[in-house]
Amino acid sequence: MSMHQVTLVEAVRLAALQEMRRDPTVWVMGEDVARGGLYGQYRDFLPEFGAERVVSTPISESTIMGAGLGAALVGTRPIIEMRIFDFVMCAMDELVNQIAKIRYMFGGQARPSVVVRMPHGIWRNSAAQHSQMLESWFVHLPGVIVVTPSTPADAAGLLVNAIRSDDPVLFFDPKNLFPATGDVASVIEPIPFGKARLAREGRDLTIVSWSAIMPAVEQAAATLAADGIAADVIDLRTLWPWDQEAVCASVARTGRLLVVQEAVSVAGFGAEVVATVLETLGPARVKAARRLGAPRIPIPFSPPLEDAVKVTPAKIVAAAKAAMG
Amino acid sequence: MEPTHNIRRLMDLYRTMSRIRAFETAALNAHKEGVVPGPLHVSIGQEGVAAGVCLNLTTEDRITSNHRGHGHALAKGAGVQGMMRELFGREGGHCRGKGGSMHIADFSVGMLGANGVVSGGIPIAVGAAQGLKMLRSSAIAVCFFGDGAINRGPFLEGLNWAALYNLPVLFICEDNGVSAFTATDTVTAGPGVIARAASLGVPGVTVDGNDALAVDEAAGRLVAEVRGGKGPRLLHAKTFRITGHTSTDAAAWRDPADVAAAKARDPIDRLGLLLADRGVATADLDALRLAVFEEMEAAVNDAKAAPWPDEAIAYEDVQDVGAVRFSGVSA
Numbered sequence: 326m327s328m329h330q331v332t333l334v335e336a337v338r339l340a341a342l343q344e345m346r347r348d349p350t351v352w353v354m355g356e357d358v359a360r361g362g363l364y365g366q367y368r369d370f371l372p373e374f375g376a377e378r379v380v381s382t383p384i385s386e387s388t389i390m391g392a393g394l395g396a397a398l399v400g401t402r403p404i405i406e407m408r409i410f411d412f413v414m415c416a417m418d419e420l421v422n423q424i425a426k427i428r429y430m431f432g433g434q435a436r437p438s439v440v441v442r443m444p445h446g447i448w449r450n451s452a453a454q455h456s457q458m459l460e461s462w463f464v465h466l467p468g469v470i471v472v473t474p475s476t477p478a479d480a481a482g483l484l485v486n487a488i489r490s491d492d493p494v495l496f497f498d499p500k501n502l503f504p505a506t507g508d509v510a511s512v513i514e515p516i517p518f519g520k521a522r523l524a525r526e527g528r529d530l531t532i533v534s535w536s537a538i539m540p541a542v543e544q545a546a547a548t549l550a551a552d553g554i555a556a557d558v559i560d561l562r563t564l565w566p567w568d569q570e571a572v573c574a575s576v577a578r579t580g581r582l583l584v585v586q587e588a589v590s591v592a593g594f595g596a597e598v599v600a601t602v603l604e605t606l607g608p609a610r611v612k613a614a615r616r617l618g619a620p621r622i623p624i625p626f627s628p629p630l631e632d633a634v635k636v637t638p639a640k641i642v643a644a645a646k647a648a649m650g
Numbered sequence: 651m652e653p654t655h656n657i658r659r660l661m662d663l664y665r666t667m668s669r670i671r672a673f674e675t676a677a678l679n680a681h682k683e684g685v686v687p688g689p690l691h692v693s694i695g696q697e698g699v700a701a702g703v704c705l706n707l708t709t710e711d712r713i714t715s716n717h718r719g720h721g722h723a724l725a726k727g728a729g730v731q732g733m734m735r736e737l738f739g740r741e742g743g744h745c746r747g748k749g750g751s752m753h754i755a756d757f758s759v760g761m762l763g764a765n766g767v768v769s770g771g772i773p774i775a776v777g778a779a780q781g782l783k784m785l786r787s788s789a790i791a792v793c794f795f796g797d798g799a800i801n802r803g804p805f806l807e808g809l810n811w812a813a814l815y816n817l818p819v820l821f822i823c824e825d826n827g828v829s830a831f832t833a834t835d836t837v838t839a840g841p842g843v844i845a846r847a848a849s850l851g852v853p854g855v856t857v858d859g860n861d862a863l864a865v866d867e868a869a870g871r872l873v874a875e876v877r878g879g880k881g882p883r884l885l886h887a888k889t890f891r892i893t894g895h896t897s898t899d900a901a902a903w904r905d906p907a908d909v910a911a912a913k914a915r916d917p918i919d920r921l922g923l924l925l926a927d928r929g930v931a932t933a934d935l936d937a938l939r940l941a942v943f944e945e946m947e948a949a950v951n952d953a954k955a956a957p958w959p960d961e962a963i964a965y966e967d968v969q970d971v972g973a974v975r976f977s978g979v980s981a
C-alpha cells in the first residue's frame with residue numbers, strides 16, 4: 326500500500342474525505358466548515374460535496390450538537406465540528422444529557438451515530454478559554470467513546486473508525502499537533518478503539534500518555550535512553566475504551582509506571598491508569614506509580630506563564646528518574 | 651358548523667382525546683396508589699393539542715416531545731401497553747424500563763422521545779428535519795414544547811436554524827400559561843412566541859388549543875405548507891393544564907376560578923357537545939369513553955402483573971464498544 330508523508334491536519338482531512346466519498350449519508354456541520362474549517366481540516370469539501378453535506382452553521386453550539394443528534398436519529402451520520410473544544414460547554418446538555426443518554430433512556434431504540442470533533446489542548450498562547458484539556462470528564466460519561474490520537478496515521482485511522490462507528494464518538498483532535506508530519510496510507514484503514522500503540526520499547530519503566538503531549542514524551546524517552554533508562558512508551562490513543570491489558574502487561578515487566586498528561590493532573594485520567602494498574606497487579610508488583618500533569622490552575626496567556634504550566638520533556642525526564650528511585 | 655370536518659374525523663379527534671384523558675387518569679391513579687415510581691407530568695386538559703396536531707401526521711413523520719409527553723406519544727400511535735409498562739418500570743416497556751414517564755418514546759411510530767430537559771427536543775427536531783430533507787424523505791418533523799421553553803436558548807437557535815435551512819419542521823408551542831409553578835407571562839418579556847418566531851423568519855398562528863377542531867384545521871394547513879417545502883412554521887396553541895405540574899402537585903396554589911373556567915372549556919366536553927349537535931347519540935359517546943377507560947384499566951392491570959426487568963438489563967443499551975458487562979453478581 327502506498328504511503329505518503331502528510332501533516333496531521335491533512336491526515337484527518339483525507340480520512341473524512343475518504344469516508345464522505347464512501348458513504349453519502351456522512352456529512353459535516355459546524356462553524357466555517359464550508360470555508361474549510363478553522364484549521365483547513367475540511368479544505369475543498371464544499372466544491373466536492375455541496376452545501377447540503379458541508380454545512381456552515383450559525384454560532385449556535387447547542388443546536389449544532391442537538392441537530393447533529395436529530396439528524397443521526399433519522400439515519401444520517403453527521404460529523405459535528407465544535408471548532409475548539411472549549412465551546413462544547415455551550416452544548417453540554419445536548420452532549421451529556423441527550424447524545425450520551427438517548428440510546429439507553431429509550432431502551433435501545435435510538436442510535437446516536439455521531440462524531441463530535443473537539444480540537445483541544447494548549448495552542449499558540451490562546452489563554453484559558455481556548456486551551457483546555459478536559460478529556461477525563463468524558464471518560465466519566467457512560468455512552469460515549471473517547472478518542473485522543475497523537476500521530477497523523479493514528480488520527481486518520483481512528484477518525485475513519487469513528488465515522489463508521491454506531492456509537493457516539495468524541496474525537497479530540499490534538500490541535501497543537503496539526504502541523505506535525507507522518508506517513509499515512511493512501512487507503513486509510515480504521516484503527517480499532519481500545520488498542521494502544523507502543524511508541525518505544527524498554528524494560529526499565531512504563532510511560533503512558535496520549536494526545537498532544539506525546540512528542541514531548543518521546544523526546545524525554547530519548548533523553549532517558551541516553552542516560553541508560555529504557556522506557557516502554559505507550560500511546561493510549563483512546564481513553565474509553567482504553568488498553569488496560571497493554572498497560573498492565575508492560576508494568577508487569579517494568580515494575581514502574583509514569584503517566585504523563587497535558588491536562589491538570591488532579592482527578593485526571595492518569596489517576597484512573599494508576600488505580601487500574603495497582604488494582605490489577607497488586608502493590609507488590611509495582612515499585613512506583615506516578616502521575617505528571619499540569620498544576621490545578623487555568624492556562625495563562627503570557628508566554629512565560631504558559632510555559633511554566635506546560636509539561637515539558639525536562640519535567641518528564643525528572644519525573645521518570647524519580648520513579649526509578 | 652365546520653364544513654371541512656366530517657363526523658369520522660371529529661370522532662377520531664374525540665377518540666384520541668378520550669384515550670389520552672383515560673391514560674393520564676389511570677396513570678395518575680396508579681401513581682397515587684403507589685405502583686408507579688417517580689413523578690408523572692400529565693396533560694389533562696391539553697389533549698386537544700396533541701390530538702389535533704397528530705391527526706395530520708403520517709407514521710413516517712417524526713415528533714419530539716417534552717416532559718409532558720404521554721399525550722403526544724399516544725396521539726402519534728405509540729402502543730399503550732408498552733407505554734404503561736414503561737411508566738411502571740416493568741419489562742416490556744418501550745424503553746425496557748430505563749426511561750419512564752419523562753423519557754417515553756416509540757420510534758416504531760416516529761415518536762423520537764419525550765425529554766427531561768426543557769427545550770431539549772427543539773434542536774433534535776430541527777436536526778431530524780435536516781436529515782429527512784437530506785434523505786429526500788417526504789416526512790416532516792414536529793416539535794412539541796411548552797410556553798416555558800421559549801425562554802431557553804435552544805428555542806432561539808433552533809428557529810433561526812430551521813428558517814435558515816428552510817427545514818420541514820413544525821413547532822408546536824403548547825401554551826398552558828405556566829412554567830412549572832410560575833405564570834409564564836411574569837417571566838417573559840416582549841410580545842410573545844409568535845413575534846419571537848416571526849423575528850426569526852418562522853411564520854406562526856395562534857389557535858385555541860382547547861378547540862380540537864381549530865387545532866386540527868390550523869395544523870392541517872401548516873403541515874401542508876411544511877410538507878410542501880415552504881419551510882418551518884409555528885403553531886401557538888393556548889390551553890390549560892387542569893391538574894398540577896407533577897403527579898405530586900395538588901395544584902392547590904392555583905386560583906380556583908381559573909380552574910373552574912378551564913373546566914368549562916374542557917376540550918373533550920366541547921367536542922362531545924358538538925358531536926351531539928351533529929347527531930351522534932350521547933350513548934355512543936359514553937360507550938366510547940367507557941371503552942377507552944377499560945382499555946387503560948387493562949393496561950394498568952397488565953403493567954402491574956408484568957415482571958420487573960432483570961438486573962442485567964441495566965447494563966445493556968449503553969454502547970457497543972467499551973460497554974461494561976454485568977458480572978452476574980449484584981453490585
Ligand SMILES: Cc1ncc(C[n+]2csc(CCOP(=O)(O)OP(=O)(O)O)c2C)c(N)n1
Pocket residue numbers: 716717718766767768795796797798799826828829830895
Ligand atoms: C432546562 C430545564 N430547566 C428546568 C427544568 C425543570 N422543569 C421541568 S418542567 C418545567 C416547566 C416547563 O414549563 P413548560 O415548558 O411551559 O411546560 P409545562 O410544564 O407547562 O407543560 C421546569 C422548569 C427542566 N426540566 N429543564
Ligand SMILES: [Mg+2]
Pocket residue numbers: 796797798824825826827828829830834
Ligand atoms: Mg407551560
